[in-house]
Amino acid sequence: MEEKKKKGSWEPQSLRTAIDKVMSKELSVRQAAMQYNIPKSTIHDKIKALNRGEEVTMKPKLGKFTSTFSAEYEQVLVDHIKDLSNRCMPLMKKEFLKLAYDLAEVMKIPHRFNKEKGSADGHCSHKTLAVISFCRENHIHLISSPPHTTHKLQPLDRTFMKPFKDAYSQRCDLWMRTNAGCRITDYDIAGLVKEAFIKVARLDIAVSGFKCTGIHPFDRHLFSDLDYLAADMTNIPLEQTETSSNPLNNEQAVVISNSIIEEQIKESEQSISEPITTSPKPSTSSAPDLVQIIHNLSPLPDAAKKTNSSSKKKE
Numbered sequence: 001m002e003e004k005k006k007k008g009s010w011e012p013q014s015l016r017t018a019i020d021k022v023m024s025k026e027l028s029v030r031q032a033a034m035q036y037n038i039p040k041s042t043i044h045d046k047i048k049a050l051n052r053g054e055e056v057t058m059k060p061k062l063g064k065f066t067s068t069f070s071a072e073y074e075q076v077l078v079d080h081i082k083d084l085s086n087r088c089m090p091l092m093k094k095e096f097l098k099l100a101y102d103l104a105e106v107m108k109i110p111h112r113f114n115k116e117k118g119s120a121d122g123h124c125s126h127k128t129l130a131v132i133s134f135c136r137e138n139h140i141h142l143i144s145s146p147p148h149t150t151h152k153l154q155p156l157d158r159t160f161m162k163p164f165k166d167a168y169s170q171r172c173d174l175w176m177r178t179n180a181g182c183r184i185t186d187y188d189i190a191g192l193v194k195e196a197f198i199k200v201a202r203l204d205i206a207v208s209g210f211k212c213t214g215i216h217p218f219d220r221h222l223f224s225d226l227d228y229l230a231a232d233m234t235n236i237p238l239e240q241t242e243t244s245s246n247p248l249n250n251e252q253a254v255v256i257s258n259s260i261i262e263e264q265i266k267e268s269e270q271s272i273s274e275p276i277t278t279s280p281k282p283s284t285s286s287a288p289d290l291v292q293i294i295h296n297l298s299p300l301p302d303a304a305k306k307t308n309s310s311s312k313k314k315e
Contacts, residue, residue, distance in 0.1 A: 010038045012058035018043055019050070068104060068111045073290065077103070080294045089142070091298070102297045107290075132299050152227055155209030160200065167196035 018032040022043060029047075033040040049056045069077070077100070081091055091099065097113075104111040135142055145153050152158070171192045172184060184192070214222035 010036065010060060012060075014038060015042070015046070015058045019046055022047060023050075068100075068109060068113075073103070073107075076290050076294060080291070080298065084298070095298075099294070099298045103294060106293055106297065136299075149227070152223065153213050155206070155213050155215065158212050159205050159209035163200040163205065164196060167199045168192060171195050 014036045015038055018027075018036040018038055021027040022029055022032050027035065029040055029043050032038070032043055046056050046058075081096065084091055101111075101113045103109075104113060132142065134140070150157060175184060175188065175192060176182075210216040214220065
């Protein structure tokens with residue numbers, strides 16, 4: 001019994017030679033397929049693509065799906081997604097698919113994405129280009145809490161949710177004692193929630209929530225570095241690159257110099273206790289235009305530009 005041929009078992013050089021033989025009229029497609037053990041449809045499709053002026057690959061390809069972006073494009077996309085994640089603005093799957101579709105459209109790359117939805121496979125979310133552009137034009141700043149710190153930075157979590165849960169449990173216990181032998185049903189929950197909410201929804205609790213989180217009155221020194229230690233697990237510190245172009249006043253210079261000294265002390269202490277490991281920053285110098293296009297399609301959150309423009313207007 002003849003063994004079944006494995007798909008994609010030919011060498012790229014064999015396919016290249018077979019195509020040259022067919023295009024030079026030395027062999028027919030059928031003869032080249034038999035001589036070099038390559039499927040006739042493969043040789044036919046490659047020659048047809050070459051006649052259309054398209055770029056073809058000689059390596060065997062299994063499956064019907066083809067890569068839309070080159071390896072360079074994919075790497076720049078990965079670097080951009082990591083950068084957004086490090087800034088506490090990670091992209092959801094649908095947002096990434098929207099970005100991939102926009103990039104293919106802007107760069108005029110042939111693709112098989114969903115043009116009706118304007119996405120690689122779905123629809124967009126709240127961090128799209130349109131939303132971010134609208135916020136910038138209307139002086140709206142998108143703010144995201146650092147990871148693993150919402151239990152300290154959200155007023156509801158700090159002062160409201162625990163008293164509300166305790167009050168709801170108390171109301172449920174009282175209802176059970178009053179209605180012995182009965183069970184709490186879906187029809188009773190709304191009334192119990194209402195009684196618990198009225199008990200704890202007080203002005204002093206709301207004021208205390210904004211105060212203990214340092215939101216109002218604003219207190220930047222309320223939390224120590226230890227409180228943000230969990231956020232360092234997914235955080236990569238950003239380097240300050242434009243210190244020379246922005247003149248600083250004396251107060252700002254003192255604050256920056258003190259922070260630099262504190263960082264140096266911490267680094268020296270860490271070097272004694274354990275070695276410091278840092279992730280190398282990926283280089284994007286090979287494709288600066290592509291990086292700029294991706295940043296235009298999916299802007300990084302940056303309030304400094306708006307602050308600088310407003311300060312110039314005041315002057």
